[in-house]
Amino acid sequence: xxQGEEDPQALSIQEGENATMNCSYKTSINNLQWYRQNSxxxxxxxxxxxxxxxxxHSGRLRVTLDTSKKSSSLLITASRAADTAxxxxxxxxxxxxxxxxxxxxxxxxx
Amino acid sequence: xxxxxxxxxxxxxxxxxxxxxxxxxxxxxxYLFWYRxxxxxxxxxxxxxxxxxxxxxxxMPEDRFSAKMPNASFSTxxxxxxxxxxxAVYFCASSxxxxxxxxxxxxxxxxxVT
Numbered sequence: 001x002x003q004g005e006e007d008p009q010a011l012s013i014q015e016g017e018n019a020t021m022n023c024s025y026k027t028s029i030n031n032l033q034w035y036r037q038n039s040x041x042x043x044x045x046x047x048x049x050x051x052x053x054x055x056x057h058s059g060r061l062r063v064t065l066d067t068s069k070k071s072s073s074l075l076i077t078a079s080r081a082a083d084t085a086x087x088x089x090x091x092x093x094x095x096x097x098x099x100x101x102x103x104x105x106x107x108x109x110x
Numbered sequence: 111x112x113x114x115x116x117x118x119x120x121x122x123x124x125x126x127x128x129x130x131x132x133x134x135x136x137x138x139x140x141y142l143f144w145y146r147x148x149x150x151x152x153x154x155x156x157x158x159x160x161x162x163x164x165x166x167x168x169x170m171p172e173d174r175f176s177a178k179m180p181n182a183s184f185s186t187x188x189x190x191x192x193x194x195x196x197x198a199v200y201f202c203a204s205s206x207x208x209x210x211x212x213x214x215x216x217x218x219x220x221x222x223v224t
Contacts, residue, residue, distance in 0.1 A: 003152075031210045042114070042201055042215030043153075050210075088153070096141055096208030097166060100153040 001093025004101035012107040019076040021104040023089030033090040079108045116216035128190040133202030141208040145201040192223045
């Protein structure tokens with residue numbers, strides 16, 4: 001199973017700014033998921049985007065998928081302190097296996 | 111719905127001891143996954159079950175690790191004997207149908223082996 005590579009590894013922004021994180025992968029996929037992990041907690045599913053979709057929105061989240069470049073991005077608009085967390089992309093593997101990327105640590109300061 | 115429940119939240123044990131981690135998935139979910147998270151290796155899939163049957167245990171690091179799912183509402187991950195390098199956060203997750211279905215994670219068990 002392939003693992004997504006996320007960029008940047010860490011990101012620090014001020015409240016109200018936008019945060020963008022990227023996930024790149026090597027082989028074709030049917031879908032890609034994004035998860036958030038708050039400190040000391042389990043991962044929480046944010047959004048799934050399928051290979052025939054280019055963009056998807058959920059509240060302040062916007063996810064894009066460029067299958068030609070084999071990359072996805074997660075944009076959080078008007079960030080809040082509560083958005084401070086690690087964000088992971090997850091790629092499907094054989095059967096029902098899901099492989100998580102290395103994550104981006106986002107710090108939103110007041 | 112209470113979500114995926116894991117116990118204990120923290121476990122500190124000495125090298126050589128047996129450790130048992132427990133998980134109760136969300137009712138109605140057919141898939142259950144065990145992951146391990148460390149700073150060095152990130153999130154690793156250890157094993158997953160479908161309808162209580164182990165499907166893929168290729169991620170289990172060694173024979174010291176074993177997992178069972180005796181019924182749809184309970185799973186265990188056992189390490190015997192434990193070693194310091196097993197120190198990590200162990201997560202259980204469940205999903206309804208597998209495939210592209212989102213995973214629902216528990217809050218993990220932080221294991222420290224001294």
